[in-house]
Amino acid sequence: MPDGERKIYNRLAVLRTEREMSRIDLARILGVNYQTVGYLERGDYSPSLELAFRVSEVFGLPVEAIFSTRPFVPLSEQVYGNAQPKEVSR
């Protein structure tokens, strides 16, 4: 990503894994190279508005559920709250 460009966070990796899709599968549907999917997932590349809408169509979710300018709260934290890890007795 070029210096000074605002990072776009996303949930692509989680959504793709939930649907048991490989990067190549998703790349084929989106019409991009699989390396581009990797760059998107890591947040190293911010998609165009058109690509973001194509992604939202593939997952059937609104764009703001997949992409955000702020880091996403992990799903486990959203569901179970900010629980502290317990010490496991051996």
Added chain:
Amino acid sequence: MQAWVRERRADEPGVRLSRGQRRLIVVGLYLLLLATVSALAGGPEGIGSMPSILGAGPVAYLIWLATAQITCFLLLTYSVRGLLLGNSYIDERERELRDRATARAYRILNGALALVGLYVIVAFVFKIGVPIPSTAQQLLLLLIPLGWLATSLPQSVLAWTLPDPEP
């Protein structure tokens, strides 16, 4: 055909070879180009001073230089082949990378031409430095490496700057 290429491209890596390997090829290509320029700058008089390959003389040396350069160029093209296709075959990220590399290559070429121009002026005025081409034939021969430089620069910039490909 276009749809077929696009589908194939989803599976094919856009970038091949590690960054280190690609940089080695770039350095090799430009060292060979430098050797070609220095060999051609001497003109017909300089032919006698050119090294010979297996005793076959200066022509064999020039053929060897050209072959080695073409090999480096093909390797370089292979390493970033996915980013050099037409607009309809590459995705938006790849287009962005290719366009940025082409712009940077243009700036580098401008800088190189300005330096060469400056060198020629200084060499003419102060009569210093290595021999500069004086005949039309020598100048024409030097256009070949210049064209070569212009052609290979975008690929070289891509190969030099892109990170290691994903597994």
